[in-house]
Amino acid sequence: MTLDRTKLLAARLKAATDRPYLASALFALSVVESTVVPTMAVDRLWRCYVNAGFVDATPVPQLAGVWIHEVAHLLRDHHGRAGRLPSDLQGDRSRVNIAQDCEINDDLIQDGLALPAGVLTPGTFGLPDGRLFEQYLPDIPETPECPRCGSGASGGTEPWDLPPGEGGRVSPAEAQSIRRYTADAVRAHQRGRGTVPTGWRRWADGILEPTVDWRQVLAGSVRQAIAWASGAVDYTYRRPSRRSAAQAGVVLPSMRRPAPSVAIVVDTSGSMSDDDLAAAMAEVAGVLREVGVRGNRVTVLSCDAAVGVVRRVARAEELELVGSGGTDMRVGIATALAQPTKPHVIVVLTDGMTPWPDEPPAARVIAGLIGPDPPLPPTWIESVRVR
Known part of the structure; x- marks a missing residue:
């Protein structure tokens, strides 16, 4: 035809x-x-x-x-x-x-x-x-x-x-x-x-009137931080270097590449609405899925003025958020750093209505700012607007 x-x-x-x-x-x-x-x-x-x-x-x-x-x-x-x-x-x-x-x-x-x-x-x-x-x-x-x-x-x-x-x-x-x-x-x-x-x-x-996809920005920021942490090689004597065999009586260290760990601090204060918390939960699930850090390498903390729940999770369905009091993300960050497995990256999901630490902690901090007009954190914190 x-x-x-x-x-x-x-x-x-x-x-x-x-x-x-x-x-x-x-x-x-x-x-x-x-x-x-x-x-x-x-x-x-x-x-x-x-x-x-x-x-x-x-x-x-x-x-x-x-x-x-x-x-x-x-x-x-x-x-x-x-x-x-x-x-x-x-x-x-x-x-x-x-x-x-x-x-x-x-x-x-x-x-x-x-x-x-x-x-x-x-x-x-x-x-x-x-x-x-x-x-x-x-x-x-x-x-x-x-x-x-x-x-x-x-x-x-x-x-x-x-x-x-x-x-x-x-x-x-x-x-x-x-x-x-x-x-x-x-x-x-x-x-x-x-x-x-x-x-x-x-x-x-x-x-x-294009807008930046904050989901990609947040996942990209975390991926970049994870890549940075993975590249931070160090010496270890747990596994001696093979070159030790050539040095009589001398034990040489080998190089190790740390497996990055992530702590996610979720603001559960009274200033966060149910919709805000739902958005925070969704982003926790997105980070877990996109970054590829699994099992005991992820710790989630629900925090208002104090830390309510600390759990290691592999799936979003395992998350439990409690709180609704005041707001102080400094407590959540400090608790994350005090965990047995110190995180390389800390993701804070918050509406920004919180005090922040005076100095950068010994981990990279990324703030996912939820809500229509959240105040900005200190300049040493990488922030992503969650719309």
Whole structure:
């Protein structure tokens, strides 16, 4: 079957006419006819692969909706975000693609777009609208049947992908320019009293007013501190150097690399709300997962004006936080340093309404500051705003 390009391009024109803020992105896509792709799909170079049979069987209004669906994967940088998932989730491309479709399709349906029958939405899985695909992913069940929106969505490569040097293509720098131009167009359309779905408004705000992902910053700070501690080699006589055999009557020390340990001090004072404590718990779980320090190398202390609970943990489910009195994180830091296994890194999760030690302790301290406007700690403490 020959691809009906007139019908396909008429659908793109309709999509661009009805949603003018997406026009530049839609026309940046180059068309590649393919008998391998099941329907339509995109790669990360903004090449749109199209099956002629799918175009012939799909009415123009629905084709227009599919055009917008595919370009949304690229505008929202789904392949880039998929590449930042944990490795076990990156390999499950079917569930990733389904979660991404849930992020997109609820906005398209809210916008009144016609879509082919059987499209997946958050409601398909009993989930609420308006979330990002990373939030949907844990609740998406394993399924043998899934959409295939291409490597521009779930990452990796697809059998229909052209080599990088073939066909029309958009560079990463050009793609970012398209995203910013489109975000400006979304804002302008909204100011002109046009209707823009909530998801697109939120996306445009994120492009035009980017915020640093504090989760990555916090995990990165802890990883850097752990790497620093791991590189702090020292001498030990517990295992004599092999060179001792060449020195009669002399025992030479060997070098050792310490296994880093982490203490996490969680502020449980009365000034911390239940939501703040939930955020603190989540970040403890994130640090345990991201940094890779396991078993008896992690100590968690719940602290207000005094230390309530000291536990070594390997999983977030083991945590227990008690308190609700005054606030003095100096006590928590001192207690952490007094543990039999002295920590190399101390992470303090607090709203900042606390006194701090007058001098840097014998460990690297990172403060995760929770709340809308926390006061800053001393300059020798590395701080991360938890929003």
